[in-house]
Amino acid sequence: xxxxxxxxxxxxxxxxxxxxxxxxxxxxxxxxxxxxxxxxxxxxxxxxxxxxxxxxxxxxxxxxxxxxxxxxxxxxxxxxxxxxxxxxxxxxxxxxxxxxxxxxxxxxxxxxxxxxxxxxxxxxxxxxxxxxxxxxxxxxxxxxxxxxxxxxxxxxxxxxxxxxxxxxxxxxxxxxxxxxxxxxxxxxxxxxxxxxxxxxxxxxxxxxxxxxxxxxxxxxxxxxxxxxxxxxxxxxxxxxxxxxxxxxxxxxxxxxxxxxxxxxxxxxxxxxxxxxxxxxxxxxxxxxxxxxxxxxxxxxxxxxxxxxxxxxxxxxxxxxxxxxxxxxxxxxxxxxxxxxxxxxxxxxxxxxxxxxxxxxxxxxxxxxxxxxxxxxxxxxxxxxxx
Amino acid sequence: xxxxxxxxxxxxxxxxxxxxxxxxxxxxxxxxxxxxxxxxxxxxxxxxxxxxxxxxxxxxxxxxxxxxxxxxxxxxxxxxxxxxxxxxxxxxxxxxxxxxxxxxxxxxxxxxxxxxxxxxxxxxxxxxxxxxxxxxxxxxxxxxxxxxxxxxxxxxxxxxxxxxxxxxxxxxxxxxxxxxxxxxxxxxxxxxxxxxxxxxxxxxxxxxxxxxxxxxxxxxxxxxxxxxxxxxxxxxxxxxxxxxxxxxxxxxxxxxxxxxxxxxxxxxxxxxxxxxxxxxxxxxxxxxxxxxxxxxxxxxxxxxxxxxxxxxxxxxxxxxxxxxxxxxxxxxxxxxxx
Numbered sequence: 001x002x003x004x005x006x007x008x009x010x011x012x013x014x015x016x017x018x019x020x021x022x023x024x025x026x027x028x029x030x031x032x033x034x035x036x037x038x039x040x041x042x043x044x045x046x047x048x049x050x051x052x053x054x055x056x057x058x059x060x061x062x063x064x065x066x067x068x069x070x071x072x073x074x075x076x077x078x079x080x081x082x083x084x085x086x087x088x089x090x091x092x093x094x095x096x097x098x099x100x101x102x103x104x105x106x107x108x109x110x111x112x113x114x115x116x117x118x119x120x121x122x123x124x125x126x127x128x129x130x131x132x133x134x135x136x137x138x139x140x141x142x143x144x145x146x147x148x149x150x151x152x153x154x155x156x157x158x159x160x161x162x163x164x165x166x167x168x169x170x171x172x173x174x175x176x177x178x179x180x181x182x183x184x185x186x187x188x189x190x191x192x193x194x195x196x197x198x199x200x201x202x203x204x205x206x207x208x209x210x211x212x213x214x215x216x217x218x219x220x221x222x223x224x225x226x227x228x229x230x231x232x233x234x235x236x237x238x239x240x241x242x243x244x245x246x247x248x249x250x251x252x253x254x255x256x257x258x259x260x261x262x263x264x265x266x267x268x269x270x271x272x273x274x275x276x277x278x279x280x281x282x283x284x285x286x287x288x289x290x291x292x293x294x295x296x297x298x299x300x301x302x303x304x305x306x307x308x309x310x311x312x313x314x315x316x317x318x319x320x321x322x323x324x325x326x327x328x329x330x331x332x333x334x335x336x337x338x339x340x341x342x343x344x345x346x347x348x349x350x351x352x353x354x355x356x357x358x359x360x361x362x363x364x365x366x367x368x369x370x371x372x373x374x375x376x377x378x379x380x381x382x383x384x385x386x
Numbered sequence: 387x388x389x390x391x392x393x394x395x396x397x398x399x400x401x402x403x404x405x406x407x408x409x410x411x412x413x414x415x416x417x418x419x420x421x422x423x424x425x426x427x428x429x430x431x432x433x434x435x436x437x438x439x440x441x442x443x444x445x446x447x448x449x450x451x452x453x454x455x456x457x458x459x460x461x462x463x464x465x466x467x468x469x470x471x472x473x474x475x476x477x478x479x480x481x482x483x484x485x486x487x488x489x490x491x492x493x494x495x496x497x498x499x500x501x502x503x504x505x506x507x508x509x510x511x512x513x514x515x516x517x518x519x520x521x522x523x524x525x526x527x528x529x530x531x532x533x534x535x536x537x538x539x540x541x542x543x544x545x546x547x548x549x550x551x552x553x554x555x556x557x558x559x560x561x562x563x564x565x566x567x568x569x570x571x572x573x574x575x576x577x578x579x580x581x582x583x584x585x586x587x588x589x590x591x592x593x594x595x596x597x598x599x600x601x602x603x604x605x606x607x608x609x610x611x612x613x614x615x616x617x618x619x620x621x622x623x624x625x626x627x628x629x630x631x632x633x634x635x636x637x638x639x640x641x642x643x644x645x646x647x648x649x650x651x652x653x654x655x656x657x658x659x660x661x662x663x664x665x666x667x668x669x670x671x672x673x674x675x676x677x678x679x680x681x682x683x684x685x686x687x688x689x690x691x692x693x694x695x696x697x698x699x700x701x702x703x704x705x706x707x708x709x710x711x712x713x714x715x716x717x718x719x720x721x722x723x724x
Contacts, residue, residue: 078676079676084528084632084633084635085633085634085636087419088630088632089420089424092417096416096420097417098416110526112631113530114528114630117530121544176526177527196682372395
């Protein structure tokens with residue numbers, strides 16, 4: 001990207017500047033520097049790839065429309081490959097070398113949390129696209145995020161189970177960060193819905209057969225439904241095994257598999273599976289008076305036209321992050337980090353792809369559980385249940 | 387392998403010290419300084435690994451696990467249990483030494499590359515434990531680490547300190563500390579290599595049978611050097627954890643072990659200064675190749691392949707030999723050497 005300043009005296013000058021307080025004076029028509037920290041390759045590339053594509057697409061579009069507060073956007077993006085240490089180094093590079101005004105990323109909880117100490121210290125807002133609750137709870141002044149937390153997904157599923165009169169469930173989860181955090185949140189809130197977790201099984205991210213775990217769940221007395229918290233290919237295998245074993249109980253997945261790819265992988269075994277997902281999966285099924293309908297349809301159309309591939313929930317997180325940043329900069333009328341930060345906190349009724357954001361000083365996510373739509377797979381298609 | 391005389395002719399340590407002293411002058415900003423600090427810490431780890439690989443003739447495929455154990459021991463003991471940095475570091479090092487000793491003692495009695503397999507298995511097990519015991523290690527999402535405390539004072543990269551009346555940033559102090567650690571690591575390694583232990587090890591590397599015949603207790607020396615190099619990794623892991631302030635199980639992963647071994651092979655086995663060069667190159671690669679992110683692994687593989695084909699002894703030994711040949715050619719070209 002851009003690395004200049006090789007002369008030693010400039011180095012001294014820069015360090016002196018940093019000592020003085022790390023404030024970059026904003027000049028007129030100077031581009032707004034947006035840093036992006038994504039896992040575009042590696043094991044989390046299914047998150048990072050659509051995220052980066054979305055950011056590139058919308059930075060282009062915003063610039064074509066005249067930029068933000070009269071200044072163009074300039075995107076600095078690095079690929080951490082899902083590696084937390086790389087993420088930390090690239091965050092440092094964005095802050096100190098590229099001197100960005102704001103960071104969007106990382107794609108995973110680990111990469112976000114690795115970058116957070118540096119970002120907080122430098123005093124720049126960061127909008128994460130990762131799901132775990134720890135990112136915004138406890139609230140850190142500079143840290144925001146766009147996806148719903150995993151606790152919200154667990155609550156949404158448990159509420160639906162409660163509605164069906166279910167009191168005992170079997171839980172099966174992946175041992176990756178997503179599955180582990182989801183399992184903890186499910187166990188923590190299950191009792192609030194009068195539901196007992198009677199069986200608690202896990203599988204490794206590389207496992208290719210979960211029949212043993214599912215058999216154990218089936219043989220546990222009192223289990224009325226099964227909930228799988230995981231992402232990647234694991235949940236698809238669980239779904240197939242579930243169908244092969246002929247288990248008749250209602251089966252729930254988490255938002256981690258909310259993409260068309262899951263339907264391809266699980267095939268007919270996915271029939272009847274319910275899961276919480278963003279409205280993006282069912283743009284046409286939304287009622288016309290749904291405020292999100294227009295936003296979601298526009299995003300889907302724009303993304304698919306530009307990249308010629310189907311849209312994913314994860315790209316939606318990037319869309320929301322960029323649009324929140326733009327809204328905050330517009331409201332603040334400047335890129336001064338403190339002003340942007342408090343403008344982000346004051347965002348109300350911002351309709352995004354993931355949901356409607358209502359930020360506040362003690363909620364840096366701003367989404368309600370209702371932003372998750374409950375979907376069911378019928379005839380190989382997503383159908384809106386609630 | 388034993389022909390690498392460059393470090394003995396050129397006074398290596400003062401040159402390295404001079405280079406480390408000059409580096410900050412050529413760095414553009416604190417981000418560069420940050421990378422330089424990490425490189426110094428990893429280079430010190432690799433110098434330790436090189437003792438085992440280059441001199442002991444044994445390959446460890448789980449060195450990142452020792453590194454990770456040191457890192458997590460420091461993180462957990464200082465963070466969760468409120469210890470100060472040094473006791474935590476020593477505790478981690480002791481733990482790693484005991485583990486390496488337990489693992490190496492039965493295995494290093496055997497000839498051949500059984501240690502690679504044992505360390506491979508151990509490394510993977512440790513990575514899994516760190517991943518799974520989330521209550522202790524924070525699991526796959528990682529763990530924040532307290533800043534380093536030295537003699538009751540806290541050394542944080544974010545603060546400023548007054549040293550001899552000068553205002554010095556914590557980042558620069560950290561770089562100084564990492565540079566000192568690297569020099570210390572090299573000094574210890576050079577002394578070990580030139581001691582009877584080092585000579586015995588080179589004999590083992592050359593021919594284990596011959597070494598035994600002349601009365602070298604091969605198993606003892608191999609075990610000793612294995613434990614020493616594991617402790618190197620653990621200590622550097624501790625410093626690394628304090629420095630970066632956040633660690634994930636990736637520090638202990640198999641991929642990281644392979645990276646460390648690659649640094650040794652690339653830089654030049656049994657060349658202490660060569661492996662430092664290897665560490666510098668491999669650590670800079672991801673930063674230099676940000677524009678070719680998709681090709682990073684390809685470049686990585688290509689470099690390794692080219693090294694193995696054209697410079698099987700590694701970068702620095704090959705270069706220094708070429709230099710020597712160039713220098714000696716005009717003077718006295720010994721006949722019959724072609």
